[in-house]
Amino acid sequence: MATNESYLRVNGGKALKGEVEISGSKNSILALIPAMCLGDGEGVLTNAPVISDVDAMKGILGEIGIQLICNHSTVKIKGNIKYNVLSKQYVSQIRASNLFLGVLLAKFGKAVVPLSGGDKIGNRPIDIHLYVFEKFGIQSEVVDGYVKCKATHFPYQGQNIFLRFPSVGATENAMLVASAAEGETVIYNAAMEPEIVDMAILLNSMGVKITGAGTPVIRIKPSDKRLIRADHEVIPDRLEAGTFLFMLAATKGTGIIKNIIPEHLVSAITILSDSGVSIKTMENSLHIDARNCELKPIQIEALPFPGFPTDLQPFASVYALNCNGTSTIKDTIHSERFNHLHELSKMGMVNWSISSNTMIQGMQKLTGTSLNGTDIRMAVSLVMAALIAEGESRVYGLNHILRGYDNFVQKLNKLGAEVVIMDKEPYDIIVQMQCM
Ligand code: EPU
Numbered sequence: 001m002a003t004n005e006s007y008l009r010v011n012g013g014k015a016l017k018g019e020v021e022i023s024g025s026k027n028s029i030l031a032l033i034p035a036m037c038l039g040d041g042e043g044v045l046t047n048a049p050v051i052s053d054v055d056a057m058k059g060i061l062g063e064i065g066i067q068l069i070c071n072h073s074t075v076k077i078k079g080n081i082k083y084n085v086l087s088k089q090y091v092s093q094i095r096a097s098n099l100f101l102g103v104l105l106a107k108f109g110k111a112v113v114p115l116s117g118g119d120k121i122g123n124r125p126i127d128i129h130l131y132v133f134e135k136f137g138i139q140s141e142v143v144d145g146y147v148k149c150k151a152t153h154f155p156y157q158g159q160n161i162f163l164r165f166p167s168v169g170a171t172e173n174a175m176l177v178a179s180a181a182e183g184e185t186v187i188y189n190a191a192m193e194p195e196i197v198d199m200a201i202l203l204n205s206m207g208v209k210i211t212g213a214g215t216p217v218i219r220i221k222p223s224d225k226r227l228i229r230a231d232h233e234v235i236p237d238r239l240e241a242g243t244f245l246f247m248l249a250a251t252k253g254t255g256i257i258k259n260i261i262p263e264h265l266v267s268a269i270t271i272l273s274d275s276g277v278s279i280k281t282m283e284n285s286l287h288i289d290a291r292n293c294e295l296k297p298i299q300i301e302a303l304p305f306p307g308f309p310t311d312l313q314p315f316a317s318v319y320a321l322n323c324n325g326t327s328t329i330k331d332t333i334h335s336e337r338f339n340h341l342h343e344l345s346k347m348g349m350v351n352w353s354i355s356s357n358t359m360i361q362g363m364q365k366l367t368g369t370s371l372n373g374t375d376i377r378m379a380v381s382l383v384m385a386a387l388i389a390e391g392e393s394r395v396y397g398l399n400h401i402l403r404g405y406d407n408f409v410q411k412l413n414k415l416g417a418e419v420v421i422m423d424k425e426p427y428d429i430i431v432q433m434q435c436m
Contacts, residue, residue, distance in 0.1 A: 006396075006398045006399070006422065006423055007394045007422050008394070008395040008409065008421060009393075009394060010386035010393045010394075010417070010419050011368075012366075012386050012387050012388060012391060014416065015251045015252050015253040015254070016247055016251045016253035016255060016387070016412075016415040016416055017415060018255050018256075018414055018416055019258060019415075020244050020257055021258045021411075022236045022237055022240050022241045022244075022258065023047070023236070023237055023406035023407070024045075024048050024049045024073065024233075025235050025239070025240075026051055027096070027237075027239070028195040028198045028235050029045060029049060029054060029057075029234050030053060030094065030096035030099075031099060031172050031198070031199045032199060033045070033054075034096070034102065035176065035199050035202050035203055036229050037064070037081060037107075038103060038107070038203075038206065039226075039227040039229035040080060040226055040228055041078070041229045042076065042077070043076070043077045043078075043206075043229025043231060043232070044075070044076050045074070045233075045234055046074055046232070046233045046234065047234045049073070049404075050072065050073065050406045051402065051403060051404050051406055052399070052402045052403050053094050054075065055070075056094045056097070058070070059090030060086060060090045060097055061077070063090070064083045064084075064086065065082030066079040066080070067079045078229075081104070081107050081108075084107070085112040086104075086112070086114060087114070088114040088145070091113060091114045092117040093117050095169070096116070096169070097114075097116040097117070098126055098129060098173070099169065099172055099176060100113050101133070101147060101149055101173060102176030103176055105133065105138060105149055105151065105180075106179055106180035107180070109138075109150065109151035109155070110149060110151065110154075111147075112146055112147070112149075113146065113147050114147070115142065115145050115146070115147060126147070126169075126170075128167045128170035129169060129170045129173050130147075131163075131164075131170075132161055132170055132173055132174045133173075133177065135161045136151065136157070136159055136177055137151055138151045138156065139152065155181065155182050156182070157181060157182050158178060158181040158182060158184045158185040158222070159178075159181070159185050159186075160186045160188070161186070161188065162189055163187065163189045164189070165189070166190060166304045168193050168195065168196065168304075172191075172195075172196065172199055174220075175187070175196075175200065175203065175210065175220055178220035179203055179223075180222060181222055182222070183222075184220065185219070186217065186218070187218045188216065189216055190212075191304060192214055194214070194235055195235070197213045197214040198232075200213030201213075201232065202232045205232060206227040206228055206229060207225060207226075207228060208220060208221070208223055209222075209223070235261060236259050236260050238260070239309065239312060239377075240405060240406075241257050242265060243312070243384075244257050245265070245272065245286065245288065246268070246312065247315070247384050247387060247412075247415075248415070249272050249275075249277045249288060249319060250290075250315075250322050250384060251387055251388060252291055252292075252322075253290060253415070254288060254289045255288055255415060256286070256288075257285060257286045257288065258285045260284055260285060260286060262281045262282075262286065265286070266306060267308040267309070268308065268309075269281065271298050271300065271308065272319075274296070275298050276294060276295050276296050277290045277293055278290070278293070295322055295323040296325065297320065297326055298316060298320055298327045298329075299327065300313065300328070300330065301330040302330065302334075303333070304333070312377075313329060313331045313337060314381035315380075315381050315384055317338075317341060317344075317358070317381065318340070318344070318384045318385045318388070320362060321360060321362060321363075321385070321388065322362060323362035326359055327360045327362065328358065328360075329358040330357050337375075338358060339374060339378050340377075340378045340385075341360075343372065343382055343385075346369050346370075346371065347366040347368070347389055347393075348366055349364050349366060365390070367390055367391055368390060368391035368393035369389075369393055370393070370396070371385070371386065371394065371395050371396065372395075372397055373395060373396065373400055373401070374400070376403050376405075378397070379396075379397035379398070379401045380408070382395045383395050383401070383412075383419065387412075387419075394422075398421065
């Protein structure tokens with residue numbers, strides 16, 4: 001397990017080259033596990049990523065009486081929910097824990113769940129989630145850091161719900177709650193992220209009838225029978241794939257990214273292709289060649305899917321440093337997600353300014369140094385900067401990387417990157433903890 005002293009020692013200045021196999025999606029599995037909790041029997045998720053966020057989910061499930069058994073890329077779920085109250089221990093580690101409000105409400109009509117944790121990337125309110133619950137006649141209050149919800153009538157009736165913003169988590173919670181309603185629910189202005197579609201496919205296999213997932217209007221017809229858990233393959237992680245895509249391009253490397261769904265990556269592929277990187281899209285892989293390219297500056301605005309994902313914005317910012325000209329980066333989804341730029345200034349990045357349109361001047365020389373990542377994407381974007389920089393860097397924040405990147409260092413090493421996991425004793429290599 002990574003400690004606060006653990007860091008990655010990165011030797012930069014080398015183009016990446018080779019193949020990388022993408023694991024199952026972090027954000028999907030964090031929604032699929034709560035969805036599984038609505039059913040009885042045994043369900044198996046395959047293509048599961050081996051990441052510490054799944055360990056946190058295991059802790060949460062343990063508190064409500066459900067077993068989650070991990071074996072490499074397979075996660076088995078069995079047992080029935082016995083309790084409707086969660087403690088802070090595991091909930092505070094991940095944002096997706098707020099989906100247990102939906103799970104417990106669907107099961108018991110009442111729930112007590114601490115405010116969820118997750119990355120510190122700005123204010124992350126849950127007002128849209130609570131608005132959804134209110135539409136079903138569920139009253140909520142936040143007391144001493146706990147969200148307490150209770151339905152005035154249980155089971156509650158299906159509803160027509162318009163979301164003021166297509167929040168991913170609120171759409172997922174709405175689908176969970178609607179799965180136990182009496183009658184149909186329609187969600188308007190729903191999130192269209194691939195993870196929503198993945199969750200809908202699983203819930204349909206368990207007996208719910210959901211149509212329209214992946215569009216702004218989702219219809220949910222509950223089953224009149226008990227939901228039964230099903231086996232399901234987790235979709236590939238589009239954000240992990242996007243990370244390697246930007247890394248290969250920014251280091252002017254060449255390689256193949258395998259086990260992906262190209263449609264999930266259209267925005268990133270388009271931005272990099274327009275910037276001058278050669279990308280060939282195959283059925284489930286991408287072939288990238290950025291050798292000898294002059295990279296044109298990029299204009300990015302992070303938007304809900306199918307727009308450019310906020311979770312790839314830090315990598316786009318680092319990529320912009322290698323472009324010939326000034327790039328502009330806008331992120332109103334997580335407006336405070338620019339901490340990586342402050343760290344990059346330690347490497348010698350001077351020409352940048354944060355505003356509603358963040359400007360980054362390209363062709364800036366970076367020099368290796370000690371860096372501290374305080375959230376998952378930030379920490380990985382600092383590794384990316386260290387790969388471009390001249391000399392050696394230390395990147396702290398390994399615990400954040402292990403939250404969502406399966407075998408990150410091994411995958412980078414396979415691409416020829418000189419990256420080593422270090423414990424506080426300089427040459428002790430620590431091994432990424434496998435999900436037990
Ligand atoms: N928002 C509200 N009120 C709400 C809910 C959301 O104002 O009730 C705002 C948020 O503050 C934020 C925006 O809406 O500004 C987007 O939030 P959303 O609810 O869509 O995001 P989420 O469900 O909390 C998921 C991913 C994030 C990803 C966002 C946006 C998971 C576990 N997390 O979070 O992933 O950034 O969608 O795509 O699925 C990451 O993987 O690094 C990550 C942070």
